[in-house]
Amino acid sequence: MIDIEKLKIRTNGYEFINAGNTAIFPTEIFPEKIQHVIKSLKENATFEPQIIGSTILFVASTIIGLSKKIIVKNGTWEDTPNLWIAVVGRRGTMKTPATSYALKPLVNDEKDYASRFEFDLAEFYKTPKKERDDENRPKRRQRFSNDTTVEGLIDAMQTNFNGMGIYKDELNGFFEEMNRYKSGGNLEFYLSAFSGGIYVKNRKSYDTQTINDIYLSMLGSIQPEVLSEIAKMQINNGMLDRWLYTLSDNIVPHTTDNEIPQIITDEYKKFIATISNNCTENSILEWMPDAKTVFFTGVNEMESMMADENCDPMLFTYLSKMKTYFARFITIITIMNNTDIITIEFVNHAVKLVAYYIHTATNIFIGFDNKLTLDSIYKSEFATTKKQKVIAIVKHLPDLNNTEISSITGISRQYIIKCKQ
Secondary structure, eight states: OOOGGGTOOOOTTOTTTTOSOTTSOOGGGSOHHHHHHHHHHHHHHOOOHHHHHHHHHHHHHHHHGGGEEEEEETTTEEEOOOOEEEEEOOTTSSHHHHHHHHHHHHHHHHHHHHHHHHHHHHHHHHSOGGGOOGGGOOOOOOOEESSOOHHHHHHHHHHOTTOEEEEESOOHHHHHHHHSGGGHHHHHHHHHHHHOSOEEEOOSSSOOEEESSOOEEEEEEEOHHHHHHHHHHOOSOSSGGGOEEEEOOOOOOOOOOOOOOHHHHHHHHHHHHHHHHTTSSOEEOEEOHHHHHHHHHHHHHHHHHHHSTTOOHHHHHHHHHHHHHHHHHHHHHHHHTTOSEEOHHHHHHHHHHHHHHHHHHHHHTSOTTHHHHHHHHHHHTTOOSHHHHHHHHHHHOTTOOHHHHHHHHOOOHHHHHHHHO
């Protein structure tokens, strides 16, 4: 008899964690116009809402940077809204086009920053060398990169005090490097970057480098089977626990001649521009008293799950990070609504994000000893082909939905639906 608990970590009895349908990305957390943008992108470009939505959160997080902070408890708990998001899905689906579309505002800003820097640098060198003051040499503004070393990030953060966002189309190499025992200083840097605060780097050939307030958001993609293998080999360095995982439906898109309406692209650009305009000055968000009460109710429920003697060890460590993300989600949602005042509505929206990302983590990251269970099922049913394996899983684990079967087998949701017909 197969123990389904090996494949699914149950969270029954926790109203907070089971807020709504946790398997579906909650697009209602966005302002109404952005909900319409996400819907249109799905209809006209087959972009998955969870991928577009997660990427928009990353873009907002990168733009906000250090300009907005949330204080939960004076002196002991304050945070900035940096997010680390991994899109988990097979190659050949629409992960990259979807993320590329949502990233365009950041990419376009970088082009503008580069052009401005070249102009300023040319003007600087027009000054006679004897009159030139190197201390006034123009510095390139930057807040986004798709390929950089740790040393490069440190240099960029020293110049760009609001922090940085990086996008890695493939996270495979990054996770593998962080999993090595000799990852050393790079791992230390990234772990520090997640939590923020001061970062000091002593080097033999350079002066000491100091970042007074480190800020780094990250976004990338990875295949489910690769993540599975990395999770099995992890050396408990805390890296995998720090990521939010969003699961692709792994559906091969049906190409049409539909165009994304220009009004949709314009609406999205306007939305991102508004966030940027509202983050030119530093400020601390203000809590409505009832909103803070709801926040602590959610935090306490996660702590109750952690205290449960049946709590999976990997879920325990993940929940400890989700308490931090809860506050970060609230910050981003508040700023997306053009205010610095935290309301109950914004906290409830953040609850839905927490519930969604806990759901995806428990189904695609936590408890990756599932392979032994799956192999037992296949062996008992003599399943060797892809179709036979799907039928065997459906027979032995009827409680799993199509998305969950896809996540644990690597078989596309579209194919699973076809097999059930």
